Amino acid sequence: MVRSIMLVGVGGQGTLLASRILGNVLQSRFDVKISEVHGMSQRGGSVVTYIRYGDKVFSPVIEKGQADMIISFELLEAARWMSYLKAGGELITNTQRISPMPVITGAAKYPDGIEDKIRAAGIKLTAVDALSAAEKAGSAKAVNVVLMGVMSKLHDGFDKELWEKAVEACVPAKVLDINRRAFELGREMV
């Protein structure tokens, strides 16, 4: 069996680092493929990383109706990508809002009640304030590692030590303490 996870967010939020941590954990037991977006979208655009794992993975890409789990780094992105979940799929989102340029210029409105509307669609949603937790850990940039903490708790197939080692292996040494705290705070949120 192959499982499909997506990390979605805004370019610059650190989805690539989070996918490295997740890949590091999954690789201990599974065949893994991770597909990333580099280049132009990283400049504040909507970004997505696909992670697929199982006995044998072929395609590195996930399409609409195929994901088991989506971890969204920003609320509007949760709405944008929710159609990628299959029936019974699960969504974890950061409640942080980052306005896209059409909202900044007033050409579009940031939708209200996103969490309720996602739940009304029958999706299992976990919403957390990862930004506050990251700031508490010492840096707003640690949102990505807070969310990996949340994921590690909800996705209990892997030992905590394995996750901790993965954080250590993927995060630059000088910000390791902040990220260790961020990971713990993420685990405490759910």
Add this chain to the structure above:
Amino acid sequence: MSKLMLGNQAVARGLYEAGVSVVSAYPGTPSTEITEEASKYSPDELYCEWAPNEKVACETAVGASIAGARSFCAMKHVGLNVAADPLFTASYTGVNGGMLIAVADDPGMHSSQNEQDSRHYAIAAKVPMLEPSDSQECKDYTIAAYELSEKYDTPVILRLTTRVSHSQSAVSESDRADIKLKEYKKDIAKNVMVPANAIKKHVIVEERTRLLTEYAEDCPLNRTEENGADIGVITSGICYQYAKEALGDSADYLKLGLINPLPIKLIKDFAAKHKTVYVIEELDDIIETHCRKIGVDVVGKEKFTYLGEYFQSSIKRVILSEEDEYTDFPEPVPVRPPVLCAGCPHRGVFYILNKLGVTVSGDIGCYTLGSAAPLSAIDTTVCMGASISGLHGFNKGRRGEYEGKSVAVIGDSTFIHSGVTGLINIAYNRSNSTVIILDNSITGMTGHQNNPANGKNIYGDPAAAVDLEALAHAVGIDSVRVIDPNDLSAVEQAIKEELNKPEPSVIIARRPCALLKSVKHKPAFKIDPAKCKNCRSCMRIGCPALCWGESHVTIDSTLCVGCGLCSQMCKFDAIEE
């Protein structure tokens, strides 16, 4: 023990293991990480450099190969257009040390200005081309390419696509092969392509293609997977993975790793065993056309598109008539296009250009985002360097009518790549054109590579830096000035003055990229709600850190880097440090 690697990282590992000793490249998504990763190995073993452009990179690899070293160059698809000149003749000279060119296509145009299919180049230049489908194959094919290159005396192209380059999968590592530098002997008949020699070499090139076609019939790079199915699929690269995902064991596969030249008997034999044969290939109908040419009936582009990426669902839809079900968010979700970053030093220039209503000839880089609303400042973007030469042509075409109201904008790295030749043309063939070099001291869009204008080489060591002011003077531009793009009134004054001069001019807008680690940021600015009239003047600079609320504008303190541009826009002094 295997490691998760990006396809690009696995190519770099392959270079290391194949005993390659010279790497030269110009960055370009999705190829950039090959050279970045290769530069992490010791330069004593695997020397790497950023070249000014892809032509120089390719010629450097050609020279290193003639010298007897295994050599490599990498580029994105459009980079191969720039490097096509050396490629076509290196096909004739052949190699001494093995030579590989990696070219990364971008189906779906994630970060590109067109969707060209580089497989045409292998056919046109008559060189072998390999196409891996995952990271392990990226490494294995890289190593295999050097064996082919030296055995058949030819440069080889490794064709990648975004999903192969930027996907991670497991790769097993081996030691570096002990490849000795080959002897260099002067050989005029082989290496001097004057007509008399080239005529003889062309005969050899055609014979080489014949031999490589024979090799393609039973080489380990091409393989069949038999499941006893009625459906046969001929495919290569990432499409193999999509086909396996979609069809599993319900189809048989002919997976082609050597995609130029293509086999004949292998394809005929495979097709003869199947009721229906599909060719699954993104972009152009290269394999399909070959099949038809050799008399094999296949289903190809009449069912599959020439546009974009395929993925598993399009294959399921076409062959199995199956669709995945999903639920959309119940209302429209505002789009989130990429934008110039908060604090980007290009923003001020584009704001002023838009304000003055100037016609802007644009170029390739982060600053192409100056075309997006609300700045909407760019009129044209074609290819690397075209801003400057295009502006000259625009001004010649309109007989000078636009000379006082049009500019070219180009980044420092792009200017070095192929902008300087256009500037020489402006000076030499005299158009009263104004060129703005957006010098942010880095190659930005591809993720911060050093370049010949910023004084550092690929290893971050000090290097000669092109003096842009002196260079502009040296090619014949007398009016050259440097401005700080974050000082809006200075930008406006400089642009107006240079446009009004009866001579060509160069304005260098110099401030380093806000994302560089060496750039110290100021604390986030704040809005004083008592002073803010909610007039939204500040919103006209299109900064992602600004957001308007019901009563006043707010600044996102996690994004703001304190550049102060918005405070220059405010007439009510409502924006404070």
